[in-house]
Amino acid sequence: MCRAPSPSERNEGRVKRGSSVGIIANPASARDIRRLVAHGAAVTTNDKITILRRVLAGLASTDVTHVLSMTDLAGISAGLWALADKPSAACWPKLEFVDQVVEQTAADTVAATEAMVAAGVGAIVVLGGDGTNRIVASVCDDIPLVSISTGTNNAFARRIEPTVAGIAAGLVATGRVDVGAVVSRAKVLTVESGSRSERALVDVAVIDGDVVGAGAVWDPATISQLFLCFAEPDAIGLSSIGGQVCPTDRFDPAGLVVDIGRPAVRTLRAPIAPGLVVGVDVASVSTLAPGQAVVVRASSGVVALDGERLFRFGRHDRPIVTLGSDGPLELDVRETLAQAARTGVMSVPGRRCA
Amino acid sequence: MQQLNRLDLYREMVRIRQYESRILQEYHADKKPAWDIGAGLIPGEMHLSAGQEPAAVGVCAHLKQGDAITAPHRPHHFALAHGVDMKAMTAEIYGRTTGLCQGKGGHMHLFDPENHFSCSGIIAQGYPVACGQAMAMKRKGTDNVAVAVAGEGAANQGAFHESLNLAAVWNLPVVFVIEDNDWAISVPRSHSTATASNADRAAGYGMPGVRVEENDVEAIFEAAGAAIDRARAGEGPSLLEIHTLRLWGHFEGDAQAYRGAELDTVDERDPIPRYAAKLVELGELTEDQTESIAAEAAAEVDAAIAFAVDSPIPAPEDALLHVFA
Numbered sequence A: 001m002c003r004a005p006s007p008s009e010r011n012e013g014r015v016k017r018g019s020s021v022g023i024i025a026n027p028a029s030a031r032d033i034r035r036l037v038a039h040g041a042a043v044t045t046n047d048k049i050t051i052l053r054r055v056l057a058g059l060a061s062t063d064v065t066h067v068l069s070m071t072d073l074a075g076i077s078a079g080l081w082a083l084a085d086k087p088s089a090a091c092w093p094k095l096e097f098v099d100q101v102v103e104q105t106a107a108d109t110v111a112a113t114e115a116m117v118a119a120g121v122g123a124i125v126v127l128g129g130d131g132t133n134r135i136v137a138s139v140c141d142d143i144p145l146v147s148i149s150t151g152t153n154n155a156f157a158r159r160i161e162p163t164v165a166g167i168a169a170g171l172v173a174t175g176r177v178d179v180g181a182v183v184s185r186a187k188v189l190t191v192e193s194g195s196r197s198e199r200a201l202v203d204v205a206v207i208d209g210d211v212v213g214a215g216a217v218w219d220p221a222t223i224s225q226l227f228l229c230f231a232e233p234d235a236i237g238l239s240s241i242g243g244q245v246c247p248t249d250r251f252d253p254a255g256l257v258v259d260i261g262r263p264a265v266r267t268l269r270a271p272i273a274p275g276l277v278v279g280v281d282v283a284s285v286s287t288l289a290p291g292q293a294v295v296v297r298a299s300s301g302v303v304a305l306d307g308e309r310l311f312r313f314g315r316h317d318r319p320i321v322t323l324g325s326d327g328p329l330e331l332d333v334r335e336t337l338a339q340a341a342r343t344g345v346m347s348v349p350g351r352r353c354a
Numbered sequence B: 001m002q003q004l005n006r007l008d009l010y011r012e013m014v015r016i017r018q019y020e021s022r023i024l025q026e027y028h029a030d031k032k033p034a035w036d037i038g039a040g041l042i043p044g045e046m047h048l049s050a051g052q053e054p055a056a057v058g059v060c061a062h063l064k065q066g067d068a069i070t071a072p073h074r075p076h077h078f079a080l081a082h083g084v085d086m087k088a089m090t091a092e093i094y095g096r097t098t099g100l101c102q103g104k105g106g107h108m109h110l111f112d113p114e115n116h117f118s119c120s121g122i123i124a125q126g127y128p129v130a131c132g133q134a135m136a137m138k139r140k141g142t143d144n145v146a147v148a149v150a151g152e153g154a155a156n157q158g159a160f161h162e163s164l165n166l167a168a169v170w171n172l173p174v175v176f177v178i179e180d181n182d183w184a185i186s187v188p189r190s191h192s193t194a195t196a197s198n199a200d201r202a203a204g205y206g207m208p209g210v211r212v213e214e215n216d217v218e219a220i221f222e223a224a225g226a227a228i229d230r231a232r233a234g235e236g237p238s239l240l241e242i243h244t245l246r247l248w249g250h251f252e253g254d255a256q257a258y259r260g261a262e263l264d265t266v267d268e269r270d271p272i273p274r275y276a277a278k279l280v281e282l283g284e285l286t287e288d289q290t291e292s293i294a295a296e297a298a299a300e301v302d303a304a305i306a307f308a309v310d311s312p313i314p315a316p317e318d319a320l321l322h323v324f325a
């Protein structure tokens, strides 16, 4: 199961190009109950704005001419807008905001991403956690994502400096690198339940009971089954459970199914949220082959996607989970900059900030 | 954490809504001329909490004997959810001698020492008071907690910031609740507040801050439970911001012209019918039960209003009693 991907597996996919880049920054990320029951970091609105300034500085060093940002009512777009005419922003690409009705829900992220797809941006920079990336990925088509973690659980996004992420996004959007060589297609878990169809980028968890409550999954005793796209041994979040019993690379075509409970074949400690390392009874582990449809074991419960409880199900709409290879295109920032180093594109003085 | 009891949460929200609806009716019934807030059986300004029931019910479900609440000028939902006697509270609102403060306080000044409930017309004023109560609890070695409630407008008062700082310095068992109903009278949050969420401000004082975006009693119940359990366990203060909904005006008589189109959808966002629909779908509430719960609440409210109306009005000379100067 744990073999390395071939280059052709990583490089598939049609990639759109353009000289504009989209920005999705979820104002609600890093504010949930996991600040109380675990020790999730606070990423304030001002922190997010500062991160975006770094992204914009990176973008400004490339030939990107336009940036299209999501509109929110929580201060991020207002903050960027207020900065845009300051001298320190003189070299920014032209900053525009999606003309959208702001509902202060995940629908805002969906609407903004759709607008970016329609506008033909060449890359989307995402600030959020796994939950935010999941929502962007549900509608982002084949636009490469550059994910910067500002969430609680960040298994999907890799640790990365925003300035460098901005440079990479700009090089990809403007076609200054061989895009096919620096993006790879992520896996995705599809959950069908009744008329509902949802996708997850990292994990689908089946939770006992019927409470959606505060959303975030934090009580390990309630988890009965896990479906994992990938499971890195050093991950934070629910996928860390799989990461310790059967590390599964994100480029491995298969995923994992982990049944939780007793009798346990193994009990392990897993960091399911920042600062929350809990004992978990693993009853069984099996490979989830791509395309294989698996009905969840429980006859009722709640489904959590990428760490967030989302909906209830019962006997009549028991979810079916399938692993697909048609997830979003992920940009490999390191690989992008490595290619830039080889071809020397960064040695040309930036257009705006010479 | 407390077990989630959906029917209890629903019943309490309906009880509060019945109360606010009846006070709304009674308040306007004899206000002549309509612009004279001193006229009629209920004198003075009136700030009703319709739409904000999930906050009070979700938080108070975790409180026990000896826990304290300080509420702001919009206090009825927290008073009722915290167990303040409905009759004595109503008599106070009507300015009668049988009221919590013998009719001297009115609707913004409900003091109930037995239940450790107080409120104030001075916004954010309850925050320092809750710190004091929490300090007493800590020094006595109890596991009680104090809950301070204020609106998002009040969070720009110095008292808010001083209290967060003090509570963090002294590691007090206090939970700061902000009810963000988008409006401070006619001022939207974006015009008054430099940060998008008070959860961010909590970070500045070194305490966890959580924002519950949905006006959903179960989401609030869970987050409040975590904050209160944490305080009880001696882990210190935290801040819980609840994005809620002001269903009606800031005060009774507020034409709300400033709300614009947002007002058109306000009824659709009413949290109580939504929750009822959810419980029906879950099979935890029947049509008959919905009616009986409403009827039960209406009867209790009727009795409280009758008690208030039948109670004596203080004599003019009583104004000189229980005053310091």
Ligand SMILES: Cc1ncc(C[n+]2csc(CCOP(=O)(O)OP(=O)(O)O)c2C)c(N)n1
Residues within 6 Å of the ligand: B073, B074, B121, B122, B123, B150, B151, B152, B153, B154, B155, B181, B183, B184, B185, B246, B250
């Ligand atoms: C110290 C102080 N300043 C001003 C007022 C006048 N006032 C009464 S309510 C209010 C707005 C409160 O808004 P918010 O805190 O958001 O609570 P909400 O009314 O929305 O529940 C103001 C300014 C007051 N009562 N106290």
